[in-house]
Amino acid sequence: MQKGLLIGLLGLLLIILLIPAFLVACDSDKRPEASAQVKEKYEKSALTIRVYLSDEKKIIELPLEKYIYGVVAAEMPADFHKEALKAQALAARTYIIDRLLRKDFTDLAQWGNVAKEAHVTDTMRHQVYKTDEALQREWGSRYQANHKKIEQAVAETAGQIITYEGEPIYAAFFSTSNGYTENSEDYFKRKYPYLRSVSSSWDRLSPKYLHEQTLSLHQFISRLEKETGQSISLPASAGGEPVQVTQRTEGKRVAKVKIGDRIFSGRKVREALQLASSDFEVEVQGGQVKITSFGYGHGVGMSQWGANLMAKEGKSAKEIIRHYYQGVDIVKTREDQVK
Known part of the structure; x- marks a missing residue:
């Protein structure tokens, strides 16, 4: 009798402990850490990116999400809020997926014959990308902490891109606004319905203002x-x-x-x-x-410093994206469709 009661109490205690953990796991917007399964899936992704390293003058090939990690680490300071880093990951992934779908790599010719076999370069002409070795040298003793933070931001948005009416957007971004973003046609030639001028008053606190x-x-x-x-x-x-x-x-x-x-x-x-x-x-x-x-930059699309300061005020990556890119959706892309 006592043994049965003890087993019952232990079972009840186990249920009490597991319920909160289950609820947290079901809340996709509040995952405290990147899922190991998600990380493994995209490290072994069948979708690979060929990057031309402009200094080394060679091409490296790596899984999609590892490429996104290298872009986020190169394009945004690692000490930015994780929700801002997640917004940067969404923009970076959207850019490369759109490029792969369009299959137009003719602009690579200016880097020579070797570069013609790549999808992108590691330069500002496409998206700045840094290898893990370069980041280790740059970050030094902060490498482990920075690596973990950015890896989590990438994994928590894994496979997601920004679309407008079902198509990947031109996910333009820049450092710091003058308090407003710019309509795309006022700086670039083309008018994009989602790249509209919006307030970005947070940017006045940026050191690059x-x-x-x-x-x-x-x-x-x-x-x-x-x-x-x-x-x-x-x-x-x-x-x-x-x-x-x-x-x-x-x-x-x-x-x-x-x-x-x-x-x-x-x-x-x-x-x-x-x-x-x-x-x-x-x-x-x-x-x-x-x-x-x-301000600092062309002013079209997402302000990086604005995103960071929005995140510090409690805004999520999704809220940041929907502020700077008007009328967009965030969707899961299918690798087989891209291939």
Whole structure:
């Protein structure tokens, strides 16, 4: 009798202990750690990515999720919040899946004959990627902690991509906004319905939000002429304003600016002078030009610092993605369809 009662009490205790664990395991949005099964599945994935390493001038081939790990580690600081890292993993995976589905790798030719057999390079032309060996050198004593954190972020989004009306999106991202993101057509040529200007006020806390540089007026004009191929005549009268912003975009960046007798796009000036962003102010005094720019990057899509600061406020990766990419879905992709 006592033995039966003891067994019964032990069974009840076991059930009490297992119920919370079962509930946590069933809540996919609150998994504390990456599933070992998920990790193993994608390490042994049949879908492999061929990456051309531009410095070594060779191709390496690795499973999809290991490639995503190397991209996230290269593109976003490891000390960012894990939900931001998960959002970066979703963007990175969407990019490569879309590239594989389109099967257009002609842009690899500029890296030579060896690169033609790859899917992507490890450069900014596609997505920056770093090998595990490079990350070990870069992170040093922080390697184990950083590796585990990013590996979890990748595994917890394994196989998921961002789609719009059933198709993978162009998952553009950049470092820091000026407080708003940019409509795609205001910086790039193409209009994407999901790449709309949205508020990103968190970015003002980014260390990359504000940039200043000073050039002589001669340097300012010479660089513009060299990079644009256009000669610029300044106003003859001392009272004339040599630089005037005449139009701004919905994202508050410079759309058009008049410099001397020429009109340039904000993007053209940004690229010619290597400014941090196309939201800038120019002040000319006594032969000196002071340029103040706000944000860092092209401004289209997901702000990485915005994502990190949103995550710190309690936003999930899904909420971050749906804020920066309007009207999208996050879906599980099938490897057999991609192959």
